[in-house]
Amino acid sequence: MNAEKTLRAVSAARLQYWLETLATFGPGTHGGMNRQALSEEDLQARAWLIDEAKKLGCTVWIDGCANLFIRRDGREDLPPVMTGSHIDTQPTGGTLDGCYGVMAGLEVLHALTDANVQTLRPIEVVVWTNEEGSRFSPGAMGSSAYVDPSRLTEYRTHQDAAGITVGAALDAHAQRFPELPHRDKIATHAFVELHIEQGPVLEQADIPLGVVSGIQGVRWYQVRCTGASAHAGTTPTPMRRDALLMATNTLGPIDALADRLAGDDKRLTFGRWNVHPNAINTIAGEVTFSIDFRHADPAVLDAFDAGLSACLPADAELTRLFTHAPTVFDRQVLDVLEQGCNATGLPWQPIRSGAFHDAMYLAEHCPSAMLFVPSRDGISHNPLEFTEPAQLEAGVRALAWSLVALAEQP
Template sequence: MMRAGTHHLADDALRAAASVDDTRLLASIEALAAFGARSDGGVNRPALSATDLEARRHLVGYAHALGCTVTTDACANLFIHRPGSGAAPPVMTGSHIDTQPSGGKLDGCYGVLAGLECMAALNDAGIRTRRPLEVAIWTNEEGTRFAPGAMGSSAFVEPSRMPAYLNAADADGVTLGAALERYRHALPGLPSRGDAPPAHAFVELHIEQGPQLENAGVPLGIVTGIQGVRWYEFHCQGVAAHAGTTPMPMRRDAMTLAVALRASLEAIATSLGGEHTRITFGRWSVTPNSINTIPSDVTFSVDFRHPDAHVLDSFDAQVLACAQRHGARIAPLFTHAPVRFDATVLARLDAACHALEAPALRLTSGAFHDAMYLSQHCPTAMLFVPSRDGISHNPAEATDARHLVLGARALAHTLTTLCND
């Protein structure tokens, strides 16, 4: 039997979705992209840079114009709050606005601006939800200025991380602690909140950054989780010698060793993970790096990703044995378990796509997102829209306008439903 008010709540969700204004949403994307705009159409907006602070002032002004309050926290995360009719824990959405040095207009930014558009749509539709709605702007997700990435969301969930984060320095030697001090002076009127309060749910809308949705011809992706990762560094040692005078049998060539090791690692990854394997040998250092000298030292990185924790564990064991067989040193750099998103929030996303008659594909995210950490705090899920040609972290990053608008409508429907739980 349908509970009282269910039809009314469903109508609210549809009205909120219909009230998303495509012109306003697309204009907001262009307005934010002006902060750090590159001549090639991309955006360069490092976390807590002067450009980022200007962009934050712009968004705080927009939030106040929507009738919302804005608070911040110890890691300079921003929380834009639209009150509900009650004092229940809020529903959260949002993402980040820092970019890669040669980034695009949408990565992270779209999720923030679509969340603000949902608030504007609720205002336009005259809807007061039971729960408050919050749009979070997480600090330093990209990790290009301060390492590690996803600082803001991870510190929100685990405040004990902050003391170590404060000493992280950028390429110019500026620490996060110093950048936070400048932030507080630049936006002095923002009230500060303490440790993370309870939240009812978190939904992050994002561009896919890959080709699956476009290849399938599907406009929306319901993200069931984020694959796990292992980062390693391998060091192969040889002996530098003259390239023209040293016979092949007498050489101890670190690059020959590294190439053989690389082939073995790729074979292990493929045999363990099959079609879901993602392995990348992205960073190489060769010494002495001379055209006519046999390499004495080669160091290279491995990024292995897979959605199955058992595969990741097997990879750990086999690469250690592989390094020993090849006489190479191995150093673990980073590890994160696969993330599984909440079934109830995923069902609300399913319902939104069905209500909007929008086809959706279920998939796993290959990239990290702030939702990875929020899933430790509250029920969490993600929604993707297609990336043209699968391109991201690039000025050519683009998503068709109709997909950007549809994603915001699906988000508005989902948030309204969750806010009325």
């Protein structure tokens, strides 16, 4: 069977070589990475990857958001099976987040060649642009613009900290690779993303593979509390309107609301604080803070949204910044991934992703799903990010089997 032949042709040593080579583009501190989207380091990495693809006889396309598509032809010109992730990193990122999924796809292409397998459908490895969102906002920019190209018009106006627009960075990318033909969104048979878990669940369970059933939905908010700045030494307590106390007094009720609605599945974060004037001897006159609440059940998200205002002071200003519904991955693709994990002979378990991934948007376009491998201590976005080489190999073997099985579907 072609899927089994390809699984057996996966090379752990070659996979490690791909990962190590990619890590030479934009090395950061303490063995980590700083390869932000559409930076010079990112463009150098893309040039290397394009060259490797052409050595394999693959065709490479680009689209308006600088997403790269590397195609290995099938026996027939049918809608392809896609895999991939991203190669941009956080400023102090690790060597696996996103990168593993792309290098795994490259290794599958080599395994197909070594096994002398040509699938019915083409198989494509995709590099999605700016998944991290650390240079340009929002994250998952490339995959979201691929699924809904109308988003790109607005994205092109967004700027990084140096004032460079997304549009200028995309134009520079196109000028760097003028030989690449342009391609718009096409019909796709399925998309599978392989990723490190970025959490502790698989490691704690001592399970090497996870089949990801979906991605939690999220609600982001900003709360603004307004008091009155005044002298810290001369203003009596009864006369104070301390915005920081107003803000911190809301945390308990908000936490209790999330606990009541979500229980052990609560994912609540108060992540960003701004205090004005932020002086040691002045009462805070204005405080803003962010709320990140995630859950797999849209009813829980809606209930949190409905109950949040009651947790705040009457004059607090609540702004809803971002919302994304929970993602439920395709059952038929999940069935194939489960079979792919079984084909490795290793244990696996179902798992849900708490982090965003490009597959979240691809699921709006085509049948999609994900595979996870463990993360040591659950650490990611950090130079200490690590997965055992044997677990990285297991993930690619499960991916290889699954991609071939999907690509042999009529």
